[in-house]
Amino acid sequence: MKSWQMMLAAVGLVLCSCGRDTRPALHVYNWSDYMNPDILAQFEKENTCRVVLDNYDSNEAMYAKIKAGATGYDLIFPSSYMVSIMNQQGMIQPIDHSKIPNIQYIDPDFLHLTEDPEMHHSVPYMVSVTGLAYNKTRIPDAVASWNMLNREELAGRITLLDDMREVIGAALKTKGYSLNTTNEAELTEAVEVIREWKKHIAKFEADEYQQGIASEEFLLCQGYNGDVMQIMAENDNIGFLLPKEGASISSDDMVIPADAREVDLAHQFINFIHRPDISAANMEYVYYYSPNTEAVKLVGEELRSNPTVFLSKEDMQRCEIIKDLGESNRLYARLWDGIKSE
Numbered sequence: 001m002k003s004w005q006m007m008l009a010a011v012g013l014v015l016c017s018c019g020r021d022t023r024p025a026l027h028v029y030n031w032s033d034y035m036n037p038d039i040l041a042q043f044e045k046e047n048t049c050r051v052v053l054d055n056y057d058s059n060e061a062m063y064a065k066i067k068a069g070a071t072g073y074d075l076i077f078p079s080s081y082m083v084s085i086m087n088q089q090g091m092i093q094p095i096d097h098s099k100i101p102n103i104q105y106i107d108p109d110f111l112h113l114t115e116d117p118e119m120h121h122s123v124p125y126m127v128s129v130t131g132l133a134y135n136k137t138r139i140p141d142a143v144a145s146w147n148m149l150n151r152e153e154l155a156g157r158i159t160l161l162d163d164m165r166e167v168i169g170a171a172l173k174t175k176g177y178s179l180n181t182t183n184e185a186e187l188t189e190a191v192e193v194i195r196e197w198k199k200h201i202a203k204f205e206a207d208e209y210q211q212g213i214a215s216e217e218f219l220l221c222q223g224y225n226g227d228v229m230q231i232m233a234e235n236d237n238i239g240f241l242l243p244k245e246g247a248s249i250s251s252d253d254m255v256i257p258a259d260a261r262e263v264d265l266a267h268q269f270i271n272f273i274h275r276p277d278i279s280a281a282n283m284e285y286v287y288y289y290s291p292n293t294e295a296v297k298l299v300g301e302e303l304r305s306n307p308t309v310f311l312s313k314e315d316m317q318r319c320e321i322i323k324d325l326g327e328s329n330r331l332y333a334r335l336w337d338g339i340k341s342e
């Protein structure tokens with residue numbers, strides 16, 4: 001056989017043995033709208049593999065699915081507090097740093113925000129901040145405050161995230177409390193705030209609010225900065241507000257489930273994600289900040305000077321990281337069930 005014929009035969013064997021795609025598959029479970037599809041295609045090409053992507057819209061939904069026995073994922077992207085919960089329950093495995101040389105680019109000053117600063121079992125992916133998306137022409141007198149959620153004239157055109165820590169956290173901030181409080185009296189006050197908000201909202205929604213605010217079905221939505229920025233990039237009439245009372249900030253991290261099949265490929269993917277050119281291309285697409293010291297230098301000036309993505313020091317100081325509350329996680333879950341079922 002000539003060399004070109006042998007090459008064709010080899011490619012045929014990998015891609016098309018008996019009509020089946022025999023490339024190894026990396027099963028990724030990530031938040032929706034949180035990864036540049038071009039980099040997935042590039043990873044597939046560089047590593048002769050397939051990436052199969054599933055999405056979720058809250059930490060609790062993802063956790064419930066995995067806990068209920070969903071298997072087959074090789075990489076998941078929980079927020080740091082959920083990494084801590086999953087680690088304590090033996091749901092994830094240690095990270096082998098020797099397989100991730102690009103871990104050197106992760107900003108050491110950022111790691112204190114995570115619950116695993118030594119990256120034993122997680123590697124930071126992106127950082128998100130939660131605020132309010134609003135329609136500029138329909139709400140000309142908007143103010144950066146969670147109290148906007150009480151506006152009668154917006155009734156039925158507001159959404160809140162379907163996310164217990166985000167909604168209870170915003171209500172706690174409105175009252176001037178920590179969003180990690182375990183004080184029952186403070187939490188009772190927060191529930192009262194949410195009861196008022198609930199009178200005005202159309203629904204709890206963590207996935208389709210982007211489309212809803214873009215189409216003007218909704219005029220005010222609690223949402224994540226990058227998700228809102230993705231809409232703002234196409235629509236000048238949408239704005240993002242970081243409430244003056246304070247807001248949540250989350251480090252969403254990459255973890256490898258305990259039962260992952262493609263452990264080496266998962267490590268390769270984490271390494272790829274933190275290759276500076278890839279990390280920069282990802283940031284440019286999703287409009288979230290990646291704590292990668294070299295990638296930050298590679299993004300365009302327009303993104304770097306965007307205050308919704310690269311927060312000012314003052315804005316950062318108004319944000320509080322969501323923490324694992326141990327036993328009190330149950331209390332939050334109980335309060336949330338009550339709020340949702342009323």
Ligand code: SPD
Pocket residue numbers: 031032033034079128165166224227250252322
């Ligand atoms: N498109 C969703 C992006 C996820 C952003 N982070 C979520 C943090 C929840 N606390």
